[in-house]
Structures are given as C-alpha cells and as structure tokens.
Amino acid sequence: MMGIVDKIKEIDGTKVTVQRENRIFVDVEKERVIGTLYSMKLIGFSQLSVLSVIDRIADNQFEIFYVLYNRDEKVNATVRVWIDRDNPVIETAEKIYPSAHAWEREIAEMFGVKVEGNEEAGKPFILENWNDLPPMRKDFDSIKYSSEHFVFRHSEDKNE
Amino acid sequence: MEKMTQDQVRTIANMLRKRSLWMIHYCTGCGAMELPPTMTSRYDMSRLGLAPFVTSRQADILLITGYLNVKTLRRVITVYEQMLDPKYVIGFGSCALNGGVYWDSYAVIKQLDRYIPADLYIAGCMPRPEAIITAFQDLMDLIDSGKADGYKRYKRDLAYYKENQRKVLG
Amino acid sequence: MSKSYELFIGPNHPGIPGNFSVKIELEGDTVVKAKGDPGYLHRAFEKAMEGRYYIQNLALIPRICVPEPDINEAAYAMAVEDLMGIEIPERAKYIRTIVLELARVANLTFWMGSFAATLGLYTLSQWSFGDRDYALDLFNEICGARVYHMFIWPGGVRRDLPPGWEDRVLDYVKYIKERLVDYDNIFFKNVMFKYRTKGMAVVTKEQAIEWGATGPILKAAGVAQDVRKDDPYAAYGYLDFEIPTLTDGDSWSRAMIRRMELDLSLDLIEQAVKKMPKKGPVCAKMPNPLKGIVPAGETYAKVESARGEHGFYMVSDNTGKPYRVAVRGASHTHMFTIAEKVLIGQRLADVSHTLVSLDICPPEFDR
Numbered sequence: 001m002m003g004i005v006d007k008i009k010e011i012d013g014t015k016v017t018v019q020r021e022n023r024i025f026v027d028v029e030k031e032r033v034i035g036t037l038y039s040m041k042l043i044g045f046s047q048l049s050v051l052s053v054i055d056r057i058a059d060n061q062f063e064i065f066y067v068l069y070n071r072d073e074k075v076n077a078t079v080r081v082w083i084d085r086d087n088p089v090i091e092t093a094e095k096i097y098p099s100a101h102a103w104e105r106e107i108a109e110m111f112g113v114k115v116e117g118n119e120e121a122g123k124p125f126i127l128e129n130w131n132d133l134p135p136m137r138k139d140f141d142s143i144k145y146s147s148e149h150f151v152f153r154h155s156e157d158k159n160e
Numbered sequence: 161m162e163k164m165t166q167d168q169v170r171t172i173a174n175m176l177r178k179r180s181l182w183m184i185h186y187c188t189g190c191g192a193m194e195l196p197p198t199m200t201s202r203y204d205m206s207r208l209g210l211a212p213f214v215t216s217r218q219a220d221i222l223l224i225t226g227y228l229n230v231k232t233l234r235r236v237i238t239v240y241e242q243m244l245d246p247k248y249v250i251g252f253g254s255c256a257l258n259g260g261v262y263w264d265s266y267a268v269i270k271q272l273d274r275y276i277p278a279d280l281y282i283a284g285c286m287p288r289p290e291a292i293i294t295a296f297q298d299l300m301d302l303i304d305s306g307k308a309d310g311y312k313r314y315k316r317d318l319a320y321y322k323e324n325q326r327k328v329l330g
Numbered sequence: 331m332s333k334s335y336e337l338f339i340g341p342n343h344p345g346i347p348g349n350f351s352v353k354i355e356l357e358g359d360t361v362v363k364a365k366g367d368p369g370y371l372h373r374a375f376e377k378a379m380e381g382r383y384y385i386q387n388l389a390l391i392p393r394i395c396v397p398e399p400d401i402n403e404a405a406y407a408m409a410v411e412d413l414m415g416i417e418i419p420e421r422a423k424y425i426r427t428i429v430l431e432l433a434r435v436a437n438l439t440f441w442m443g444s445f446a447a448t449l450g451l452y453t454l455s456q457w458s459f460g461d462r463d464y465a466l467d468l469f470n471e472i473c474g475a476r477v478y479h480m481f482i483w484p485g486g487v488r489r490d491l492p493p494g495w496e497d498r499v500l501d502y503v504k505y506i507k508e509r510l511v512d513y514d515n516i517f518f519k520n521v522m523f524k525y526r527t528k529g530m531a532v533v534t535k536e537q538a539i540e541w542g543a544t545g546p547i548l549k550a551a552g553v554a555q556d557v558r559k560d561d562p563y564a565a566y567g568y569l570d571f572e573i574p575t576l577t578d579g580d581s582w583s584r585a586m587i588r589r590m591e592l593d594l595s596l597d598l599i600e601q602a603v604k605k606m607p608k609k610g611p612v613c614a615k616m617p618n619p620l621k622g623i624v625p626a627g628e629t630y631a632k633v634e635s636a637r638g639e640h641g642f643y644m645v646s647d648n649t650g651k652p653y654r655v656a657v658r659g660a661s662h663t664h665m666f667t668i669a670e671k672v673l674i675g676q677r678l679a680d681v682s683h684t685l686v687s688l689d690i691c692p693p694e695f696d697r
Contacts, residue, residue: 047542049632074561099541127267128230135267142374142381149266151271153257192349193477196443200460227373267372286477
C-alpha cells in the first residue's frame with residue numbers, strides 16, 4: 001500500500017495527502033498538472049473517473065480535480081489544481097486520458113473554464129442557446145434565473 | 161335517409177376516435193420508465209386500444225413524461241405541431257404540472273400548459289401504471305364528451321402560446 | 331456533390347435509449363462519424379444539490395439514473411458517511427446489499443428487454459418487463475414506491491424490512507431462475523442473436539483500458555474490475571463471489587456478461603439473505619439532519635452500477651448543505667469516448683443495438 005504513495009511522492013512538485021486507505025489526494029501547481037497526470041498514468045493510474053471543477057469563490061479560484069483509479073493497487077487518487085478564477089485556463093488532458101475530452105467540454109460549458117488544446121471545449125454541449133453566466137458558478141443564481149424566465153404555478157392561477 | 165347534422169357526425173367520430181388512440185413513442189423525461197410496464201404484458205395498455213407509435217404524423221397522443229427542459233421543449237413543440245388533428249397532450253407527473261422537485265432549476269420549465277395545451281395531467285412522481293391506465297380512460301371520456309379540445313385551443317390562442325414559447329426559447 | 335450525408339438518430343426515435351440524440355454521418359449505410367448530442371434530460375442536479383440540505387437531497391439523487399436509482403442513494407449515503415466517519419450497522423449493510431442487487435436484477439432484466447427489442451425480438455421484452463415488475467413490487471413493499479425508493483440513506487436504511495420480505499425475495503429469485511431458462515432458449519441461445527452480435531462493435535482489452543471503460547464493457551474485454559470486489563462496500567466484503575469475464579469484447583460478449591451478472595446478482599441475494607443478522611438496528615445514530623453536521627472535507631464514494639463505476643465526489647464546508655457534488659455516471663465515458671469510436675464502420679441498422687449493448691443511460695450524463 002505504501003509503495004504507491006511513495007511512487008506518487010517521487011513525482012516532482014506533488015503534495016500528497018493520504019485520507020484513508022485507497023483514497024489519496026495529490027495537490028499540484030497549475031504548470032505541472034499535465035506532467036503529473038502523465039507520470040500518474042505511467043505508475044498505473046490508467047482510468048480517469050471524474051474530471052470536474054469546484055468553484056472556490058471565497059478565494060477567487062477554481063479547483064480542478066481529476067479522480068484517477070489504479071487498477072492494480074486498487075487505489076483512487078485525486079489530482080487537485082487551483083487556477084485563477086478571473087482567467088481560468090487549463091491545458092487539456094485528452095492526450096493522456098481520452099475520456100477527459102467530454103469532461104472538459106462539460107467544464108468549459110458549466111464553469112466557463114477555457115481548455116487549451118481541446119478543440120470542442122467551449123462549443124455547446126449540454127445547454128442550448130445559453131447566454132447567461134456559466135450556470136455551475138457559485139455567483140449564478142438559479143432561483144433568480146428561473147423566476148425571470150419561467151412562470152411558477154400558484155394556486156390562484158387555477159382560473160386562468 | 162335523413163342527412164346527419166354536423167353534431168351527430170362529430171359525436172360518432174369522437175366515439176370511434178377514442179377507441180383507437182396511438183401514442184407517440186417519445187420519452188421526454190424519466191416518467192418514460194413506467195411506460196414499458198404499462199405497454200407490456202403486466203398492465204398491457206393494448207387492451208384499451210392504445211399502442212405506441214414511432215412517427216409524429218400518425219400519432220394521436222403526446223405524453224410529456226415528466227420534466228421538460230428547454231432543449232427538449234423545442235423538440236416537443238416541433239413534434240406537437242407535426243401531429244395531425246385531433247391530437248391530445250397528457251402532462252405526466254408533478255414536473256410537468258409545476259416543476260416538481262426541479263422548481264429551482266434553471267433548465268426545467270415550470271408549467272407545461274403555457275407552451276402547449278394539456279388536456280389532462282397525472283399527478284405524482286412517478287405515476288404508477290394504474291394511474292396511467294386511468295388517465296387514458298379519463299382521456300377517452302373527455303374525447304367522447306368533446307371536452308378534449310387542446311388542439312382547438314392551440315389554434316385559437318396561438319399568439320399566447322407562441323409568445324410564451326419565444327420567451328423561453330429565444 | 332458530397333458523398334456522405336448526415337442523419338439524426340433521436341431524440342424522438344424508438345431505437346434510442348431515452349431522450350438523447352446521436353448525429354451520424356453516413357456513406358451509403360455505413361457510419362463514418364458519430365457524435366452524441368446530450369442535454370435533453372439536463373435538470374441541473376449538481377446545482378440544485380448545492381442549494382439543499384443533505385436530507386433534502388435524498389429526494390433528488392435517485393432521479394439521476396432512472397433505470398437503477400438505488401446506486402445513487404448508496405453512493406450518496408456512502409459519501410456522507412465517509413465525511414462524518416460513521417460506520418453503519420451490520421444488518422443495514424446486508425439490507426443495502428439485497429436492495430442494490432435486486433435493483434441490478436431489475437435493471438438487467440429491463441436491459442435484456444430493450445436489447446432484444448432493438449434486435450427485433452419483442453417477445454423477450456414482453457416477458458422481461460413483466461418479470462421486472464415483480465421486483466418493483468418488492469420495492470413497493472419496503473418503501474411504498476415502485477421506481478424511486480429513497481430507502482438507502484446516510485446512516486443505514488430508512489426502516490426495517492416488513493415481516494416475511496426476505497422469503498418473498500427468495501421466491502422471486504427462484505422464479506427468475508426458472509424464467510432465465512426460457513430467456514436462454516428464446517434469446518441467448520438464438521442463432522439470430524449470435525449472427526447479429528458476434529464480432530460487432532468490438533472494444534479490445536487495450537482499447538477498453540485506454541478509453542477508460544468500466545463495468546460490463548471492461549469485463550467483456552477480459553479485465554475483472556468491479557467495485558464490489560476491489561473496494562467492497564455494503565456487505566459485499568462478507569460474500570463469496572467471482573467476477574465473470576469474457577475475452578472477445580464484442581456485442582455478444584457484453585450481452586453474455588450481463589447474463590452472467592444476472593446469475594451473480596441472484597446468487598448474491600441468496601447469500602445475503604442467508605447471512606443477514608435476523609435482528610438489530612438498521613440505522614446508525616444520526617444527529618439532527620437540518621443542522622450543519624457534515625464536517626468539512628472532500629471524498630469520492632463509488633459503487634458498481636449495472637453499467638460500471640458510479641461515483642459521487644462530495645465536498646462539504648460544514649454549512650449543512652454540500653458545497654459541491656460531482657456525479658460520475660459510467661455512461662459519460664461509454665458514450666462520448668467509446669460509442670463515438672465504435673459506431674464508426676457500423677451499418678445504420680446496427681447503430682441502435684450497439685448503443686443499447688454499451689448500455690447508454692442518458693440521464694446519467696445529462697444530470
């Protein structure tokens with residue numbers, strides 16, 4: 001078990017936290033994220049489970065996380081990287097994990113993160129004709145948007 | 161033989177119409193999960209003369225199975241307008257009625273009958289096959305008595321429906 | 331003049347699994363390009379969950395995946411328990427296992443019906459949808475609902491089983507085992523089924539690993555990866571089972587893997603009912619759910635759905651509502667990475683059964 005943690009620690013610039021057995025968190029700098037993912041794949045983390053974003057609005061940062069799985073050691077590791085919220089740019093991981101392509105399209109649409117190198121990121125994916133803030137950001141108010149665009153049914157509407 | 165009045169023709173037409181309703185096979189939401197049991201051996205809606213059908217041009221019933229998000233609404237309106245008269249809409253589940261658990265969602269519309277006229281609603285999430293069968297029987301009664309007139313309302317109040325549609329679809 | 335032309339399959343198409351569209355480009359009737367177009371079922375779950383208390387989210391989560399809602403409840407409950415550091419009672423673990431496996435049986439019988447229907451055999455769908463319904467009756471007994479149960483919740487399960495329920499589950503298992511003989515005779519041993527699926531839509535072992543496949547796609551390619559075995563949750567750690575694998579990775583192997591998984595699930599239910607403690611609490615002692623109880627932290631909880639790895643990534647900031655929940659549906663990767671690649675070169679008539687053989691579940695990736 002400790003073997004895989006040591007292997008991750010050997011990758012340059014990683015800060016490793018072991019939460020419990022088979023759940024590891026790896027914090028890296030923005031510049032090193034692609035290199036780290038590549039090294040992680042070389043030591044056996046061959047499956048990308050989730051790639052998504054957490055909006056850390058209090059720190060004005062986006063946290064991008066990649067949940068990886070190592071089939072041989074049966075370990076999940078989460079690579080976390082913080083980027084600037086005002087200029088959210090991240091390099092694509094689709095060359096390393098092909099399944100990252102669709103997840104990156106999703107984060108580009110839902111959070112407005114620019115993904116360099118992914119041609120389709122930024123094109124409409126799930127939403128259609130969307131012209132407001134990216135909806136998963138914390139400063140997008142879903143209730144306000146709904147009450148502006150849709151009409152709620154109230155009990156007095158019965159006779160309408 | 162005396163000539164039949166227009167009313168008599170309509171009565172006979174409605175009587176025949178309600179006996180062979182075809183439902184378009186469009187699973188707009190998660191309520192579509194209770195349709196396969198309704199269609200197949202256990203609840204078997206064919207015994208009421210109902211059958212699922214693939215194209216909009218030959219179908220009579222449009223089931224809005226649950227929530228409708230804005231992207232689907234555009235397709236539902238197209239499908240509804242492609243269907244030939246007379247056509248009937250059943251709003252299925254709480255979400256079509258008032259948004260249901262998605263009341264605060266930015267993607268889901270809250271009232272189906274602002275965009276297309278609904279003849280009947282089934283409450284609940286999700287309605288059981290028994291409720292669906294009852295709804296079909298109620299719809300037949302409405303057709304028989306000439307009260308299922310959603311398609312006429314759509315023509316009469318087209319400006320109202322189009323304005324609401326434009327407001328969400330842009 | 332262009333040689334190829336575009337065709338939309340879905341969203342209103344009987345051969346598509348749910349409300350979903352695939353845009354394909356054809357030359358003759360051979361697919362040269364396929365592109366999924368999701369979003370017809372987008373309800374903004376992840377946004378809605380941020381605005382609700384943990385207990386309120388229970389009503390939302392089963393709706394993420396319609397054919398098999400219990401996996402969501404289990405993954406959500408496991409994530410919350412992990413953050414709170416709660417160990418659930420033994421009996422609750424077994425009840426969870428039985429419920430999850432029963433849901434898997436319901437899902438797999440449903441899948442068989444849809445798969446046979448896309449191949450043109452409607453007899454099996456009439457049978458299997460009917461047989462699935464008896465499983466829903468059992469759910470109806472424990473929670474009062476057929477489809478969305480909200481039975482598994484943080485701390486254990488919502489209430490104890492009604493008297494005699496275990497026996498009725500065993501009766502159902504026995505019934506399905508009898509029926510499976512008929513299913514085999516009409517479908518799985520059918521020559522037409524073999525002709526239509528052998529060598530179709532192959533995902534080799536290397537491809538499956540590279541593209542990030544999970545579940546039956548990976549097992550059909552020869553990798554025995556299963557969350558139930560690798561990272562046991564509920565009572566799977568106490569049960570004795572082997573993960574079935576095949577080697578070809580084609581449509582036929584995936585169907586047969588699901589057939590074997592059905593046997594495995596029935597076996598697991600029997601084992602769990604036998605080993606389950608007959609008495610005991612079914613829910614750990616939980617604090618008041620409306621106060622901020624879940625400590626700050628991040629976790630990833632995963633379960634094995636009938637389609638593959640289903641996970642919840644949950645971030646809490648100790649305010650009573652989750653700060654962020656990201657849902658991983660197995661179909662996300664299966665559609666946008668795998669199906670878009672394996673559809674190329676298929677004939678038009680095989681598109682819909684290839685999609686069903688990969689078990690694409692649109693609500694999982696639209697969310």
